[in-house]
Amino acid sequence: MKILRIIFSKWGISALLLLLQITAIALVIAYLNEYFYVFQIVSWAIGIAVVLVLINRKENPEYKIPWLFLVLALPIFGTLFYLLFSHTKVSKKGMKLYEEAYQQLAPFIENEQADQEAYEAMGESYQGLARYLKKASGFGGSTKNDIKYYPIGEKMWEDMLLALRQAKKFILMEYFIIDPGKMWESIHEILVEKAKEGVEVHLVYDDVGTVTMLPSGYYKTLRKEGIDAHKFNPFRPIVSGIYNNRDHRKIMVIDGLVGFTGGINLGDEYINQNDRLGHWKDTGLRVKGSAVNTLSVLFFINYLSASKKRLDYASYMNPNPEKFETDGVIVPFGDGPRPLYEEQVGEANYINIITRATKYFYITTPYLIIDHRFTQALKEAALRGVDVRIVTPHIPDKKMVFSITRGSYAALREVGVKIYEYTPGFVHAKMCLSDDVVGFVGTINMDFRSLTHHYECGALLYGNDCLKDIRADFEDIFQISQQIDDSFKLSFGAKVANVLVALFRVML
Numbered sequence: 074m075k076i077l078r079i080i081f082s083k084w085g086i087s088a089l090l091l092l093l094q095i096t097a098i099a100l101v102i103a104y105l106n107e108y109f110y111v112f113q114i115v116s117w118a119i120g121i122a123v124v125l126v127l128i129n130r131k132e133n134p135e136y137k138i139p140w141l142f143l144v145l146a147l148p149i150f151g152t153l154f155y156l157l158f159s160h161t162k163v164s165k166k167g168m169k170l171y172e173e174a175y176q177q178l179a180p181f182i183e184n185e186q187a188d189q190e191a192y193e194a195m196g197e198s199y200q201g202l203a204r205y206l207k208k209a210s211g212f213g214g215s216t217k218n219d220i221k222y223y224p225i226g227e228k229m230w231e232d233m234l235l236a237l238r239q240a241k242k243f244i245l246m247e248y249f250i251i252d253p254g255k256m257w258e259s260i261h262e263i264l265v266e267k268a269k270e271g272v273e274v275h276l277v278y279d280d281v282g283t284v285t286m287l288p289s290g291y292y293k294t295l296r297k298e299g300i301d302a303h304k305f306n307p308f309r310p311i312v313s314g315i316y317n318n319r320d321h322r323k324i325m326v327i328d329g330l331v332g333f334t335g336g337i338n339l340g341d342e343y344i345n346q347n348d349r350l351g352h353w354k355d356t357g358l359r360v361k362g363s364a365v366n367t368l369s370v371l372f373f374i375n376y377l378s379a380s381k382k383r384l385d386y387a388s389y390m391n392p393n394p395e396k397f398e399t400d401g402v403i404v405p406f407g408d409g410p411r412p413l414y415e416e417q418v419g420e421a422n423y424i425n426i427i428t429r430a431t432k433y434f435y436i437t438t439p440y441l442i443i444d445h446r447f448t449q450a451l452k453e454a455a456l457r458g459v460d461v462r463i464v465t466p467h468i469p470d471k472k473m474v475f476s477i478t479r480g481s482y483a484a485l486r487e488v489g490v491k492i493y494e495y496t497p498g499f500v501h502a503k504m505c506l507s508d509d510v511v512g513f514v515g516t517i518n519m520d521f522r523s524l525t526h527h528y529e530c531g532a533l534l535y536g537n538d539c540l541k542d543i544r545a546d547f548e549d550i551f552q553i554s555q556q557i558d559d560s561f562k563l564s565f566g567a568k569v570a571n572v573l574v575a576l577f578r579v580m581l
Contacts (some may be wrong), residue, residue, distance in 0.1 A: 268299030351498020
């Protein structure tokens, strides 16, 4: 099975397709030499047709460039590769299911009074952030929530276990990775116990995210234990070589009363029980209040896709959420492929925060592979005097991506952006903070896969008490991280590799 997964992975299929093109050319030259010009004409005709389709697609122009290059240079290989791996749209059948769910959930999404209260709380300077997310993602902001920030996975894990043990009605869980070990087994034990007590347990996990960690039929085992488990976008040979449209969200909701989100998956490295990459730095949020309903809605969007079930979704919403005497606004939101999301919401949210920064903008990300628009926003902020700092890992999980990440340093540093590498190990956190006023914690990396292809989620924060904790955490990170200075040099091999793969970085 492992060999089959390698063969039918993106790289395995890529090699097979390239071999197909080379073989086709060799056969034509060897046996059908007089028809070679016909072969060329047909190949170019196919290539030109695909190019015309590409040019007219509504998406980031930078994403089109490598496909154009591949199709024009190698029409057969490029066209087949494009058909297999460029897909980012939700099917019509999938959209119909989503629309049915939204009809039930609309009363819990459309709340003009709550939206207006959020806008007023944010003031004229920042309310545009929430207005954009409302129009682009469909979710408005809310006030009077209790938000707790976790600077490390171990602390969040403790509270997750406590909340799960208190479940009375239902548990909703959606994760990119479930990796058997101490963390998952402690959660799994509670889920089985709660299912026996009559608590509804609904679980969605991404099949490609867990492909090397769980047996292919693991969801069946969970169902026998009373857990309503589903694989998102199941692995199928050839078809599932497509790495787009993955479920990269991390959401847990208990009884509509408390929710968790952030970068933390269900695996031992996220709670530092596995030191393969040194110290694992990750962050998350616990939410209590009306914003929990938004996390539930986000869960059901992908639960619906994975399960094809039509539930009474409204029964999982909390009609009378507790109101806390706290300041600030939270806007939980989702991002994903078209046409469910016509905008690149995650990227736009980051850029909207950057463009409003006047003093500083801090961000952590495991990968730094961004397009021209994002790069320019960072540069322009630095040029107008904003203290822009980016924290990336010092120990990589993917060497090629790490090399491209480091290749991005020079252009940013030359205009004053400060780059730090998290010396103790791997930083997986996806969070930012600006001017002690606005921040974000979620699942969205600074790379094309997160910003363009995957289902993601997170929460915009404005004026919340927990922003002080995020600021303190950033200060601690800077103290133990290595700032990249003029002594930093890429090796010759790394420079050559970056030049060769730069064109295709949007596919990584």
